[in-house]
Amino acid sequence: MGVEICVEGLTKSFGHQVIWQDVSLTLPAGEVSVMLGPSGTGKSVFLKTLVGLLKPERGSVKIAGRDITRLREHELYEVRKLFGVLFQDGALFGSMNLYDNIAFPLREHTRKSESEIRRIVLEKMDMVGLIGSEAKLPGEISGGMRKRAGLARALVLDPEIILFDEPDSGLDPVRVAYLNQLIVDLNAQIDATFLIVTHDIASARQVPDNIGLLFRRELVMFGPREELLTSDEPVVRQFLNGRMQGPIGMAEEKDAAQVEQELAALSGSETAQTPGSQALTPRLLPGPGITRPPRWEAIARREAELRRRKAVADA
Numbered sequence: 028m029g030v031e032i033c034v035e036g037l038t039k040s041f042g043h044q045v046i047w048q049d050v051s052l053t054l055p056a057g058e059v060s061v062m063l064g065p066s067g068t069g070k071s072v073f074l075k076t077l078v079g080l081l082k083p084e085r086g087s088v089k090i091a092g093r094d095i096t097r098l099r100e101h102e103l104y105e106v107r108k109l110f111g112v113l114f115q116d117g118a119l120f121g122s123m124n125l126y127d128n129i130a131f132p133l134r135e136h137t138r139k140s141e142s143e144i145r146r147i148v149l150e151k152m153d154m155v156g157l158i159g160s161e162a163k164l165p166g167e168i169s170g171g172m173r174k175r176a177g178l179a180r181a182l183v184l185d186p187e188i189i190l191f192d193e194p195d196s197g198l199d200p201v202r203v204a205y206l207n208q209l210i211v212d213l214n215a216q217i218d219a220t221f222l223i224v225t226h227d228i229a230s231a232r233q234v235p236d237n238i239g240l241l242f243r244r245e246l247v248m249f250g251p252r253e254e255l256l257t258s259d260e261p262v263v264r265q266f267l268n269g270r271m272q273g274p275i276g277m278a279e280e281k282d283a284a285q286v287e288q289e290l291a292a293l294s295g296s297e298t299a300q301t302p303g304s305q306a307l308t309p310r311l312l313p314g315p316g317i318t319r320p321p322r323w324e325a326i327a328r329r330e331a332e333l334r335r336r337k338a339v340a341d342a
């Protein structure tokens with residue numbers, strides 16, 4: 028049934044460089060959350076802090092009631108079994124073929140027989156469309172295939188918590204669509220708690236229950252998908268619409284005067300709209316034959332209410 032992750036007052040620096048500070052959020056058990064943010068805002072650092080690979084200066088990360096920032100190495104080893112992690116670079120072992128890479132967590136953390144391991148590995152490879160590539164080395168396959176191999180490896184231990192760092196980068200649009208469906212279906216079937224870092228706005232709009240946005244060393248917002256999608260906060264709007272105009276610049280930050288100017292130039296289009304008037308993209312539903320998790324009813328009611336209010340406001 029997935030596990031809740033409760034982050035409170037988390038701050039991470041490297042030397043004098045503060046990456047983000049005072050980050051607080053709760054990843055609800057069994058829900059899918061997406062973390063957005065410009066490149067370099069510390070999304071990957073955030074995921075690594077959640078698994079205890081990096082130590083924060085302040086704050087706590089409570090998983091099933093235990094603060095993992097305070098655990099010793101051997102205790103962390105146990106907690107990590109709850110996690111399936113896909114790192115941004117795939118992090119496959121270069122000298123091992125795909126089969127052995129994907130089998131690795133099973134051989135390391137379980138006492139399963141090789142025949143059972145084979146069943147699980149082939150099942151996950153099939154799930155991500157890699158059947159037939161068992162004997163290939165990571166250096167012999169495409170970037171997208173490496174991503175999918177990392178994905179299969181993240182799933183073999185049936186994790187309670189799944190962290191994906193840009194699972195969709197390097198994939199073609201059709202593969203991204205399959206991947207999104209896979210995430211929604213998996214979540215409905217295994218009920219794990221998901222956190223996905225992505226730059227793909229279309230995915231961020233359709234897939235998660237919750238969306239967060241990191242910007243300028245802060246968590247600007249974290250909340251239900253429909254709240255972020257209909258938010259009028261300028262940083263959120265700019266990011267979700269992939270615009271150049273707004274607070275986010277090429278070097279991450281712009282000065283206030285320039286932002287004012289750009290937002291004024293946009294008037295007449297979306298900035299001039301009434302609050303709550305932003306479009307609510309429909310959610311991606313689990314595939315045929317997959318039972319929807321119970322929370323979907325409450326979400327559907329919330330979204331219907333939002334649409335009703337928008338219709339009233341537009342009338």
Ligand SMILES: Nc1ncnc2c1ncn2[C@@H]1O[C@H](COP(=O)(O)OP(=O)(O)OP(=O)(O)O)[C@@H](O)[C@H]1O
Pocket residue numbers: 041046064065066067068069070071072073115
């Ligand atoms: N081990 C480390 N030591 C020192 N600095 C680090 C380390 N890891 C990350 N950083 C710095 O932390 C900042 C955030 O990096 P991070 O990789 O988390 O960004 P990101 O949001 O994932 O970016 P992208 O979208 O490009 O993947 C960067 O300035 C990076 O240089």
Ligand SMILES: [Mg+2]
Pocket residue numbers: 070071072115192
């Ligand atoms: Mg990153």
